[in-house]
Amino acid sequence: MNIWESFKIALSSIWNHKVRSILTMLGIIIGVAAVIIIVALGQGTRKQMTDELFSTDKNAIDIYYEYIPPEGEPETFWQEPELTSEDIQTLSKVPGVKAVIATNQGFGTMVRNDEQGEMQITGVGAEFFSAKNIQIVEGRAFYAADNDGLNRVVLIDTIARKKFFKETENPIGEIIDLNNNPYKVVGVYESPIPEQFRNKDTGEMLMPRSVISMMFGNREIEQLSVIASDPEKVSETGKLAAATLTEKKELEDGKYSTNSFEDYEKELNKMISLLTLLIGSIAGISLLVGGIGVMNIMLVSVTERTREIGLRKAIGATRKKILLQFLIEAITLTSLGGLLGIGLASIGTIIVSQVTPIAATVSPLIVLIGVSFSALIGIIFGILPANKASKLSPIDALRYE
Amino acid sequence: MKLSEITKVYGKGALEVPVLHGIDLTIEDGEFVAIMGPSGSGKSTLMNIIGFLDYPTSGTFELNGEKIDSAKESALARLRNEHIGFVFQQFFMFPRDNAIKNVASPLIYAGVSKRERTERAKKMLGKVGLEDRMKHLPNQLSGGQKQRVAIARALVNNPTIILADEPTGALDSKTSEQIMKLFIQLNEEGKTVIIVTHEEEIAAYAKRIITLKDGLITHDRRVKP
Numbered sequence: 001m002n003i004w005e006s007f008k009i010a011l012s013s014i015w016n017h018k019v020r021s022i023l024t025m026l027g028i029i030i031g032v033a034a035v036i037i038i039v040a041l042g043q044g045t046r047k048q049m050t051d052e053l054f055s056t057d058k059n060a061i062d063i064y065y066e067y068i069p070p071e072g073e074p075e076t077f078w079q080e081p082e083l084t085s086e087d088i089q090t091l092s093k094v095p096g097v098k099a100v101i102a103t104n105q106g107f108g109t110m111v112r113n114d115e116q117g118e119m120q121i122t123g124v125g126a127e128f129f130s131a132k133n134i135q136i137v138e139g140r141a142f143y144a145a146d147n148d149g150l151n152r153v154v155l156i157d158t159i160a161r162k163k164f165f166k167e168t169e170n171p172i173g174e175i176i177d178l179n180n181n182p183y184k185v186v187g188v189y190e191s192p193i194p195e196q197f198r199n200k201d202t203g204e205m206l207m208p209r210s211v212i213s214m215m216f217g218n219r220e221i222e223q224l225s226v227i228a229s230d231p232e233k234v235s236e237t238g239k240l241a242a243a244t245l246t247e248k249k250e251l252e253d254g255k256y257s258t259n260s261f262e263d264y265e266k267e268l269n270k271m272i273s274l275l276t277l278l279i280g281s282i283a284g285i286s287l288l289v290g291g292i293g294v295m296n297i298m299l300v301s302v303t304e305r306t307r308e309i310g311l312r313k314a315i316g317a318t319r320k321k322i323l324l325q326f327l328i329e330a331i332t333l334t335s336l337g338g339l340l341g342i343g344l345a346s347i348g349t350i351i352v353s354q355v356t357p358i359a360a361t362v363s364p365l366i367v368l369i370g371v372s373f374s375a376l377i378g379i380i381f382g383i384l385p386a387n388k389a390s391k392l393s394p395i396d397a398l399r400y401e
Numbered sequence: 402m403k404l405s406e407i408t409k410v411y412g413k414g415a416l417e418v419p420v421l422h423g424i425d426l427t428i429e430d431g432e433f434v435a436i437m438g439p440s441g442s443g444k445s446t447l448m449n450i451i452g453f454l455d456y457p458t459s460g461t462f463e464l465n466g467e468k469i470d471s472a473k474e475s476a477l478a479r480l481r482n483e484h485i486g487f488v489f490q491q492f493f494m495f496p497r498d499n500a501i502k503n504v505a506s507p508l509i510y511a512g513v514s515k516r517e518r519t520e521r522a523k524k525m526l527g528k529v530g531l532e533d534r535m536k537h538l539p540n541q542l543s544g545g546q547k548q549r550v551a552i553a554r555a556l557v558n559n560p561t562i563i564l565a566d567e568p569t570g571a572l573d574s575k576t577s578e579q580i581m582k583l584f585i586q587l588n589e590e591g592k593t594v595i596i597v598t599h600e601e602e603i604a605a606y607a608k609r610i611i612t613l614k615d616g617l618i619t620h621d622r623r624v625k626p
Contacts, residue, residue, distance in 0.1 A: 316510040
């Protein structure tokens with residue numbers, strides 16, 4: 001008798017007790033489904049959050065001002081120190097710094113012909129393009145002279161180009177209207193922001209940050225970040241840069257700090273791992289309870305089928321074959337439960353993906369692990385009943401009423 | 402087969418219950434033997450030992466001149482599968498399998514392919530006169546028909562010995578007669594048939610009657626040539 005025969009006997013035995021089998025499998029089904037959904041959700045959340053957090057360059061690290069009130073005094077009104085191009089020079093000389101990115105933000109209504117849209121405007125310097133590896137699709141990037149000379153020029157992204165210009169039109173050199181002021185388009189760029197976080201309706205534009213400062217009245221440098229030449233040392237480079245800037249500015253009631261993505265990522269991973277562990281252990285307990293349920297039912301089944309076992313022994317089944325038959329039955333039961341759990345989890349993740357922005361997917365690896373693990377539960381909890389069955393003496397078994 | 406000084410003791414220590422006290426018995430190929438005796442005489446225990454369902458406490462057991470190492474469970478299972486065809490008083494069927502599958506079941510453990518199993522099972526069902534009941538489930542068969550299925554199952558492995566424990570105990574006299582005639586036919590075809598019974602009329606079909614009392618053979622009569 002081979003494994004296939006045992007498997008067929010096991011399947012028919014499970015089929016003959018449909019309701020009981022389903023109830024027995026329930027623990028395994030819920031356990032496996034829970035594990036898979038949690039893992040899928042964890043992976044989806046991690047991807048979602050990292051995408052969101054790291055929509056910018058991974059090698060870049062933000063430097064921000066942190067106000068520290070003098071000892072014993074209450075926190076009062078405070079202002080961030082002004083940053084200048086001199087500070088950028090200082091930062092770019094810090095060892096390990098590849099480039100410094102200084103930006104500010106503006107917001108305006110762009111009008112051209114009949115089209116109108118609210119535009120997010122980022123004020124940048126010439127260094128921004130190489131540091132961020134911006135793809136110029138048409139025209140040119142900014143020159144240093146655009147910033148220094150307060151040239152009223154803009155670059156629009158590909159989305160804005162599609163909205164405000166015809167395919168056949170050449171936008172380069174065209175004048176657009178922004179908050180009732182004319183600006184000249186000098187180039188079209190591909191936004192580095194991942195697609196799902198872009199403004200899909202109107203797009204975005206870049207402007208020399210000095211022009212933003214002049215036209216919108218805000219500071220020339222609002223955000224500062226450095227790009228490390230060694231991707232492994234982003235955090236260290238950032239800290240060094242922040243310390244250098246603090247020293248140079250001779251700050252008394254504040255300092256510059258970094259908020260590295262690395263730290264965020266670590267925090268995030270810790271949180272997700274903790275959550276996964278927590279729900280994973282609940283799922284684990286469910287699987288354990290499910291396994292005990294399987295063992296319980298298998299023990300009942302052995303008792304119920306004492307005469308069948310006796311008969312099988314009388315017609316030539318060895319202990320090993322009886323053991324194998326019941327073990328395979330337990331494994332089939334739990335594996336089937338595992339498969340049903342995977343099915344349930346797949347439906348669950350599809351629903352989650354549709355009602356929440358988390359793109360949870362059931363990976364093939366998880367399916368494989370799920371089935372193997374439930375089969376393992378079958379082996380662990382099936383061995384005791386199978387052993388009991390195999391040890392029955394044929395005479396006693398046949399005499400059993 | 403040759404049994405020498407076979408004893409069987411159940412239990413241990415103070416709870417020891419001796420059942421067989423030293424059985425010497427030789428059964429040649431092709432014999433038709435009835436083992437008789439009142440309940441408690443040890444006839445069932447003797448049948449279990451002959452059928453390799455149990456092993457003796459002491460004594461030697463030779464089959465076809467070979468000594469049986471009776472301690473090994475897997476060896477006993479193989480001997481049962483190859484040499485013995487069992488027929489029980491309560492029929493013992495797999496209730497959810499049809500007649501063909503029930504008859505074919507010993508062949509699963511002999512490692513026979515499914516196609517051959519079905520073929521041989523059909524042939525055996527034909528032999529016991531159940532060609533038209535092949536697809537029936539046990540609960541769709543009468544007692545006599547069930548016993549015929551059981552006999553077909555006992556025959557399917559082509560064993561040398563058919564061992565029947567009160568095969569007519571649950572049947573009416575007319576059906577019993579048909580079943581016993583089937584055993585006579587099998588014996589005439591060369592099978593060794595051993596029947597354990599307490600009924601004189603059933604034992605009368607055999608050629609040799611062995612009577613047991615208190616774990617010993619008291620009579621061994623050859624009643625037919």
